[in-house]
Amino acid sequence: MYIGHVGAALAAKRVRPGIGLLPLLIATYTPDWVDTGMCLAGAYDPVGMLSHSVPAVLSLALLGLGCYALVTHDWTGALIIAAVIVSHMFLDWITGYKPTWRGGPMIGLKLYDHPIADFAAEGLVIVVGTLLYARTLPTRQRPWLDVSIMLGALIALQLTIDVAHLLMKTLPKC
Numbered sequence: 465m466y467i468g469h470v471g472a473a474l475a476a477k478r479v480r481p482g483i484g485l486l487p488l489l490i491a492t493y494t495p496d497w498v499d500t501g502m503c504l505a506g507a508y509d510p511v512g513m514l515s516h517s518v519p520a521v522l523s524l525a526l527l528g529l530g531c532y533a534l535v536t537h538d539w540t541g542a543l544i545i546a547a548v549i550v551s552h553m554f555l556d557w558i559t560g561y562k563p564t565w566r567g568g569p570m571i572g573l574k575l576y577d578h579p580i581a582d583f584a585a586e587g588l589v590i591v592v593g594t595l596l597y598a599r600t601l602p603t604r605q606r607p608w609l610d611v612s613i614m615l616g617a618l619i620a621l622q623l624t625i626d627v628a629h630l631l632m633k634t635l636p637k638c
């Protein structure tokens with residue numbers, strides 16, 4: 465999943481508004497940050513065993529929980545950060561094709577092969593996340609305008625990615 469992960473971060477903000485959007489955005493893309501890091505280090509693994517497998521994601525969630533709790537002493541918030549990291553795995557199972565564990569099967573619906581279905585799935589997560597996030601904002605100052613602009617920008621980004629998928633079939637990830 466691409467921009468849909470932002471929807472998960474926004475939904476988590478509704479669960480605990482005290483968590484900053486930045487830690488939530490870092491958390492929601494954690495497995496992809498690992499991929500980016502491995503790419504930069506020249507050790508990129510297209511299967512994603514060290515970034516997207518079940519034990520990898522659970523380890524990253526534990527790490528995220530520890531880091532957030534250490535910095536903020538907010539254990540409930542830390543649990544939500546961990547849950548957001550785990551959500552990355554479930555959302556990628558909808559759109560991608562990911563490893564379970566070493567020697568285990570690959571799973572996923574591979575919606576990337578069907579960019580219109582991918583757009584529908586990611587768009588849904590983005591819309592639901594944005595609506596939940598909107599309810600954390602103060603009602604005065606007409607925040608609906610900001611929320612509409614944000615929603616439009618996120619949907620436009622996702623549309624760009626899915627159009628690129630339609631045109632190129634596979635996007636370079638590293």
Ligand SMILES: [Zn+2]
Nearest residue numbers: 465495496556
């Ligand atoms: Zn991913």
